[in-house]
Amino acid sequence: MRHLSASFWIASLLFSLFSTHAIYGRKNVPHPPQADRSSIHAACPKYHDLLHTKLEIAFDADPAALQGTATLQLKPHFYPQTQLILAAPAMHIHRVHLMEDAVSTPLCYVHADGQLRVVLDRLYTREEPYWVEIKYTILAEQADDGGGIHPGFHFMNSEDAGLRQIWLQGGLRAGECWFPTLDAPNQQATQEVYITVEDRFTTLSNGVLVFATLNEDQTRTDYWRMDLPHVPYLAMVVVGEFVETQDEWNDIPVNAYADPAYARSVLGTLPEMLTFFSEKLDYPYPWPSYRQVILPGCTDVGVASTTAVVLPGAAQADEGHVWTDAAYEGAMAQALFQHWFGSLVSVESWDQLSLHVSLGKLGAHLWRGYTWGAYDRDQELLDTWQRYLADLAYDSDAGVVSTCVDCRVYNPDRVVLLWHTLKNYLGEAAFFQSLNHYLRRYAFATADLHQLRRSFEEVTGEDLHVFFEQWFSVPGHPVLRVEHSYKSGKLTVKVWQCQAGLMYQLPLEVIVWVGGEQVRHTLHIDRAYQEYTWEVAERPEVVYIDRGCLLLGEIEHPKAPAEYHALYRYGEDFFSRYEALRWCIVHHDPAHGVLCEVLSEALQDDYWGFRVMAAEACGVAGGMVEGLEGAKVEGVRLLEGLGEEDVEWRVCRG
DSSP, X not given: OOEEEHHHHHHHHHHHHHOXXXXXXXXXXXXXXXXXXXXXXXOOOOSEEEEEEEEEEEEEETTEEEEEEEEEEEEESXXXXXXXXXXXXXXXXXXXXXXXXXXXXXXXXXXXXXXXXXXXXXXXXTTOOEEEEEXXXXXXXXXXXXXXXXXXXXXXXXXXXXXXXXXXXXXXXTGGGTSXXXXXXXXXXXXXXXXXXXXXXXXEESSEEEEEEEOTTSEEEEEEEEEEEEOGGGOOEEEEOOEEEEEEETTXXXXXXXXXXXXXXXXXXXXXXXXXXXXXXXXXXXXXXXEXXXXXXXXXXXXXXXXXXXXXXXXXXXXXXXXXXXXXXXXXXXHHHTTTBTTTEEESSGGGHHHHHHHHHHHHHHHHHHHHOHHHHHHHHHHHHHHHHHHHHHOTTTTOOSSSOOHHHHOHHHHHHHHHHHHHHHOHHHHHHHHHHHHHHHTTEEEOHHHHHHHHHHHHXXXXXXHHHHHHSSOOOOEEEEEEEXXXXXXXXXXXXXXXXXXXXXXXXXXXXXXXXXEEEEEEEOXXXXXXXXXXXXXXXXXXXXXXXXXXXXXXXOOOHHHHHHHHHHXXXXXXHHHHHHHHHHTOOTTOTHHHHHHHHHTTOSSHHHHHHHHHHHHHHTXXXXXXXXXXXXXXXXXXXTOSSEEEHHHHHO
């Protein structure tokens, strides 16, 4: 049974309602500067190809340390090479050997500035793969970044039990923190990991657990193997005392790990998610296993590595129950969807890593719509838009989270709205067939934004160069001012682009209701000012710009109070009815009798979110507007019913 925190959802709705960064217009928020193209990072040069990684790791508790041996198979990518450069920060390198036919040959090396430079014994060509073995140690205290934790390398202790959990994390620049590698998103290799731990511990890594061997000193060595190539930054290891919950999907093990008190519900809806995404993409889940572990020491919402996902301790709500509200179920869906976009197909450069993060967010939105309906999905899109605007209001350079990724352009919240916009423009069937084309063409390989664009173009026959160029070359978004008027049987719509700089090319849909009937008009906006006129039989009841055509943009389109009432009644999607309800709540002028009618109707709305918005508004306006006394009583009753700590989601949704 699914549960929902009432306070969480009410807070979310109130933020949507009263935020000054509303989807329909905002003020005093600076636009980010134009992108400096010279700052965009190229793909990592490939002097070598990483073919295989073999890791043998063990741990010391006091002092906390990792003892490791990494054996790497490599070959020059094209040009002959006499040296090898690996990422290896915060490591003590003990030796580097060339391994050939069971013969170990010491190699000269220099370890400085986070890099391990190895001088090979001779010149190697691209037809000559070779093996290098590196023995190393990482001390946790020396790996510390100054904040108590080093990215990618976590020892988690407790005062009473000592060492409890170890997490060797995957992610951006994280893999190199615990094993020497070619840490780049355009490298892919098979992998095997031998993990030696105390016998009381459970281990987790990528791929499948092949065997476990009990050693004479009462330790145990687990052997994990990944036979399909994946990017090294998505390698991971978790060690801890867990209870394992087992399931399967299409003969693939789907297991979950948690503290014993939380073991019963950790799997949640994972098998159903696997079916949903495999069918939606028409591409079955491509990996040999899927595992999910809850780590109290994890503070991120969710961290995805190939075949293994880490969720935070906060995902454990109470004994015997795991939180499955939108935040954590969304994190589960996003992490799973990234096994297609990020693991199966990786990106050429760190700059474009957020493209696959945004596609992961798209997966979370798809799951939200599948499980809770289109209105709940669109509520999440509204929240995504407002997070993006809040970043801009806080800092015009917001989202630049590392030297690798310019998130002014590739902000995942920004880009996922573009994927939804493109899906609405192309149609759902064409959109997902294009993603299928992209996955099948670049499976177990790398691709970039332009190759993704070409997949869309090859499937649909559309020229999408302008769409991708205007949205992915520079940051920012369009700001539209719309006015409409009626005179002598003619409707006139005027559109201004008010943003500085780039003039966007935008297909817009204008929806006109006349006599209760809906008529759609398609506009192509590409200039600073454009005007359109149509003949209509009578004065329209309401004129509305379809938000599905422009999810990443501001639209200021004032209407008369009666038009907002008509929009709430006639609107078929979340955004149209949200605009009408929000206007009525914000403009609770006693002179506008429409307020009482709209709020009274909203209290009985099929969508629970609108009922909550109306109930909150009645509490504010009930004593100010004549005729709302009964609605205020109904609103208070509804909010009191939502005041419990946990509320059944389906009761909230009605």
